[in-house]
Amino acid sequence: MTSVLLVVVFGMLGAFVQVPFVALGPGPTYDTLGTEGDTPVIRIDGQQTFPTGGHLNMTTVTVTDQLSLFGALGLWVSGRYALAPREVYFPPDKSEQQIEQENTKAFNDSQTTAETAALRYLGYPTKVLAGEIVKGSPADGVIEPGDRLISANGRPVTDAASLREALAANRPGDQVEIRFRHADEPERTSTVQLGQHPQGEPQGFLGVAATEQPDVPFGIEISLADVGGPSAGLMFSLAIIDKLTPGELNGGQFVAGTGEIDPAGRVGAIGGIPFKMVKAREAGATTFLVPAGNCTEAKAQAPAGLRLAKVATLDEANKALEALRNGQAPAGC
Secondary structure, three states, rough: HHHHHHHHHHHHHHOOOOOOOOEEEEEEOOOOOOOEOEOEEEEEOOOOOOOOOEEEEEEEEEEEEEEEHHHHHHHHHHOOEEEEEHHHHHOOOOOOOHHHHHHHHHHHHHHHHHHHHHHHHHHOOEEEEEEOOOOOOOOOOEEOOOOOOEEEEEEEEEHHHHHHHHHHOOOOOOOOOEEEOOOOOOOEEEEEEEEOOOOOOOOOOOOOEEEEEOOOOOOOEEEEOOOOOOOOEEEEEEEHHHHOOOOOOOOOOEEEEOEOOOOOHHHHHEOOOOHHHHHHHOOOOOOEEEEHHHHHHHHHHOOOEEEEEEEEEHHHHHHHHHOOOOOOOHHHH
16 A cells, blocks of 8 residues: 555655756748747848748747656657756746747847848948946947947047947046947047046947947838747848848759857857757758757767858858859868
């Protein structure tokens, strides 16, 4: 009787008591050249676009939470999922709403960055805007988020790095001139006194996070709900380039990939690439664009029939697709 009771208790615990793990697995994949429902994933208004073909699929990872012991073991045994500590994805000091907001913001930021990288690659001009303003900093109350930054300390601000470079030789207490434009108002110049850097660096601190955006007379809208994180940036950039240039960027083939991208077109490593490759291959992809930083992991776990193309920049990604168009093999991992 006691043994039966123990079995029942163990079964109850295994079926209903949650474990402090989440399961990571293959998530949905979306064609950035296609539609989601009746809405184009990427729509460009006010500028000529060109027909596209094939696929440029972005890939995702699912995170399954609230697992019972038996549920976690079942997913792990399936071979399609891996278990990870829950606190890595759901930090105990943040609410689920805060985590969701952060993931959404990262995804939205990646869209803007992807647009900037793509249009810069195509030769369109960009502008530098004030992003976050640190509360209580010298810039607080002088510059507002969204203001266009023109020059700092007498040097033109042409990208985010140029703002840092313009102030690199200045120290706390130095007075510098910042030229900027608020909305459609005329340009103005304000003199601010730099403060102490909060991280103890010797440079004077302004308190503005500069962001880059395209300076073009047309609009790009990316519509994809219920997706978070920054790792779709590369595929968004490629789709924008494809739509704005004649011909099929992928040669009409089914290409998938992943990778965070910065405004200069550098491709960053991401997490969960084994799951992304699995889903891409199941969806029909024959080539997968892999961030250079993920190549070792990807090469060791690539599904059969999926060719890997190593990319460290947007330019390298375009060259990989050019090779495919020409019937050649792109540089692999």
